[in-house]
Amino acid sequence: MPHIYIDGRLFEAKPGQTIIQVAYENNLNIPHFCWHPELSVAGNCRMCLVEVGFPKRNPDGSIQVDADNRPVINYFPKLQIACATEVSDGMHVRTKSERAIKAQEAVMEFLLINHPLDCPICDEAGQCKLQEYAFKHSRGFSRFDEEKNHKPKRVIWGPNVIFDGERCISCSRCIRFAKEIAKQDVLTFVQRGDRVTIELHPGTSFDNPYSMNVIDICPVGALTSRDFRFKSRVWDMSFNDSICEGCARGCNIKIGVRQNQILRIEPRGNPYVNRYWMCDYGRLHYQYVNENRLTSPMIRIGDKLEKTNWTEAVNSVVERLKPIQPNEIMFVASAKATVESNYLLVKFAKEIIHTKNIDLLEHFDETFGDDFLRCSDKTPNLRGARIVGASSTSHSYRISQLPDLIREGMVKALYVMEDDFDDFPELYELLDEIDLLIVHQYNLNNKLTQKADIVFPAATYAESEGTYVNVDGRVQHFKPALVTRNNLRFMGMKMSRLDKFGAFNDRWSQFEYRDVRQSWEIIQMIANKLGAGWNYRKSEDVFNEIAQHLNEFKGMTYQLLDTHFGVVVGKSKNPDPVVPVYESHYMKPD
Amino acid sequence: MNRIENTEHQRLTFWEKLYLPEIAKGLGITLRQMFKPKFTRQYPEERWEPTGSYRGRPVLVLDEDGERCVACGLCSRVCPALAIEVQAAETEREKERYPEKFEINMLRCIFCGFCEEVCPEEAIVMSKDYELVFTNREDGILGKDKLLVPIHKLQDRLEFLREYK
Ligand code: SF4
Ligand code: SF4
Ligand code: SF4
Ligand code: SF4
Ligand code: FES
Numbered sequence: 227m228p229h230i231y232i233d234g235r236l237f238e239a240k241p242g243q244t245i246i247q248v249a250y251e252n253n254l255n256i257p258h259f260c261w262h263p264e265l266s267v268a269g270n271c272r273m274c275l276v277e278v279g280f281p282k283r284n285p286d287g288s289i290q291v292d293a294d295n296r297p298v299i300n301y302f303p304k305l306q307i308a309c310a311t312e313v314s315d316g317m318h319v320r321t322k323s324e325r326a327i328k329a330q331e332a333v334m335e336f337l338l339i340n341h342p343l344d345c346p347i348c349d350e351a352g353q354c355k356l357q358e359y360a361f362k363h364s365r366g367f368s369r370f371d372e373e374k375n376h377k378p379k380r381v382i383w384g385p386n387v388i389f390d391g392e393r394c395i396s397c398s399r400c401i402r403f404a405k406e407i408a409k410q411d412v413l414t415f416v417q418r419g420d421r422v423t424i425e426l427h428p429g430t431s432f433d434n435p436y437s438m439n440v441i442d443i444c445p446v447g448a449l450t451s452r453d454f455r456f457k458s459r460v461w462d463m464s465f466n467d468s469i470c471e472g473c474a475r476g477c478n479i480k481i482g483v484r485q486n487q488i489l490r491i492e493p494r495g496n497p498y499v500n501r502y503w504m505c506d507y508g509r510l511h512y513q514y515v516n517e518n519r520l521t522s523p524m525i526r527i528g529d530k531l532e533k534t535n536w537t538e539a540v541n542s543v544v545e546r547l548k549p550i551q552p553n554e555i556m557f558v559a560s561a562k563a564t565v566e567s568n569y570l571l572v573k574f575a576k577e578i579i580h581t582k583n584i585d586l587l588e589h590f591d592e593t594f595g596d597d598f599l600r601c602s603d604k605t606p607n608l609r610g611a612r613i614v615g616a617s618s619t620s621h622s623y624r625i626s627q628l629p630d631l632i633r634e635g636m637v638k639a640l641y642v643m644e645d646d647f648d649d650f651p652e653l654y655e656l657l658d659e660i661d662l663l664i665v666h667q668y669n670l671n672n673k674l675t676q677k678a679d680i681v682f683p684a685a686t687y688a689e690s691e692g693t694y695v696n697v698d699g700r701v702q703h704f705k706p707a708l709v710t711r712n713n714l715r716f717m718g719m720k721m722s723r724l725d726k727f728g729a730f731n732d733r734w735s736q737f738e739y740r741d742v743r744q745s746w747e748i749i750q751m752i753a754n755k756l757g758a759g760w761n762y763r764k765s766e767d768v769f770n771e772i773a774q775h776l777n778e779f780k781g782m783t784y785q786l787l788d789t790h791f792g793v794v795v796g797k798s799k800n801p802d803p804v805v806p807v808y809e810s811h812y813m814k815p816d
Numbered sequence: 817m818n819r820i821e822n823t824e825h826q827r828l829t830f831w832e833k834l835y836l837p838e839i840a841k842g843l844g845i846t847l848r849q850m851f852k853p854k855f856t857r858q859y860p861e862e863r864w865e866p867t868g869s870y871r872g873r874p875v876l877v878l879d880e881d882g883e884r885c886v887a888c889g890l891c892s893r894v895c896p897a898l899a900i901e902v903q904a905a906e907t908e909r910e911k912e913r914y915p916e917k918f919e920i921n922m923l924r925c926i927f928c929g930f931c932e933e934v935c936p937e938e939a940i941v942m943s944k945d946y947e948l949v950f951t952n953r954e955d956g957i958l959g960k961d962k963l964l965v966p967i968h969k970l971q972d973r974l975e976f977l978r979e980y981k
Binding site: 345346347351380455456457458459461462724727728731732733734 | 886887890892893898911913924957
């Protein structure tokens, strides 16, 4: 094990590591642009120059010491790049010496010579590595009076990414990402010197399913999202942690929100799930949360759905369930809903309604899955729903039998939680034949909503707290990113500056707090009306009960899940170790 | 012992204590003013034109090629009163973005001039407009139609800024 000294502190390194890796694992930050822990080392930005040296030795091999008995270090006359210099035992590194700082300032000056400095119109401003370093590691003025050179701007690379050649600092992170991670090797540098820019190979388009990750790793604003461009300044959004619900991988994400609308989604590092990446589908799959939402419970009167309040809707459920026998009702749980909601639905069906008829729909799309992140199971929580008993057993009806059961009049009432029959369209026709259809839905324009007798507006993942179990059985906890009327008390202060401090008569604060609730809350209301006497105050109460009753979750708490990047089912005794997560550049909290 | 010294009474001279001569003196001053030139302005017939250093209502500069603002949102960020709301959008112009919506809530604005100071484009400046009357809250929120002012009307302020900012 080599031991090295960085700025006088002793660190233990693994053989073969580079200086920057050792520093980053020990929470030291050596300035850098092109290095990224997941990409190969390019060593082309020269921002990470440091002084490297070894102790001077006497002719007999012993280490020379000075008057204070400290070893005399012989520093190399030239600085070395920390990202490509492997450590060796006894190495001394200085990252903050006068020469190192001078080199950093010089590199910054070179980078800024031709940089357009158009931060006011750049989406990266506020979370830009170049901006940050210009503040920390540069002189703060320019000695360059000549005209800056011009390069192609607003170049469309693919369906989701736009390139601005002038802002690019030629770090090659995007090129390496395309080649090494996305496996679509279509980007390359052309020209040389200050004319260098990036081009696509002729006739190609940067259209791989992971293309938008280059936007995050680009240290400057050279790569922007076609979907997001100019929607908001980064400091006007709140970023709260969540889990992508696009497929069973469950990539960790941050949701950028302003005026209670999702404006963009970014990956959040999780070494055991998605590393630092996510797919474009997951990133762009948020419209249904913003638009066309159900905002209050509804009841069918005649052939129209009328808005009503929660008490009325719950009363109506209880009333209309009365004439229906327990074995005539079927519950459809959901792989899209949280573990907590599924658990409570199962409990409700078994203990309150006394029926075993509970099953869920699978949503598989073989064309979607690949060998990197995307899974063909397009729901976030199929495993979790199964573990808590939300799928059929040999003694109960299966969802595939549903059309026959309805035709034969065996099932007269259907309770569908957070799912629809778009993958099972023949069911839509038969829904007219049943007596009672109760649904928890997100959207008004949903076909099932249109057919339902009683509709409860359900919170989407972005408004919920709960857990999902991903394709590898990892239980991951997430919290809300949007404000609802129900969570206003604790979410209010987690919103962005403007959303937090707007008054009722400010125009920008005229957005709606949707009156949606998480499915388990809705089920609890109905159960209590039927005399269950449940008292779950928050998702955590439900989860703690699950952790007590089910072996798979034994010993898990939200806190444990948060600290260990999620825990694999049944492994709460020995969760995966906590390792550092790299943050290239991000919005600094104010 | 608590004795109060140097009271007003002790400071007065004999003649002042007599009172009447002082009354006459005061009336004399009033009388003198009546024959001096008048300062009163017959507003609104007679209007006051402030100098370039005056900080009236903030406005957006409209120069020959259109509005200068690039919707960077810095004014909105710096505004201590949260008076400014900007929504950016993309244009074909060289500067890529423009404010799709720009609103200043004059009920919030405190005329501090920070927005003008922070603007990288010299696009928002404090005008000489001090007549801000509205009869309801909605009218207090000024949109782009009311904010954009042709540059020739703002010359005084722009010169002042170039000299002193
Ligand atoms: S576009 Fe961005 S990531 Fe790609 S080389 Fe330029 S600066 Fe680096
Ligand atoms: S791979 Fe799946 S979980 Fe990850 S971002 Fe894409 S859709 Fe979301
Ligand atoms: S600071 Fe200037 S350029 Fe930026 S949004 Fe305000 S007025 Fe427009
Ligand atoms: S003058 Fe001050 S208070 Fe008024 S809009 Fe500008 S920054 Fe806000
Ligand atoms: S980070 Fe080392 S050269 Fe770029």
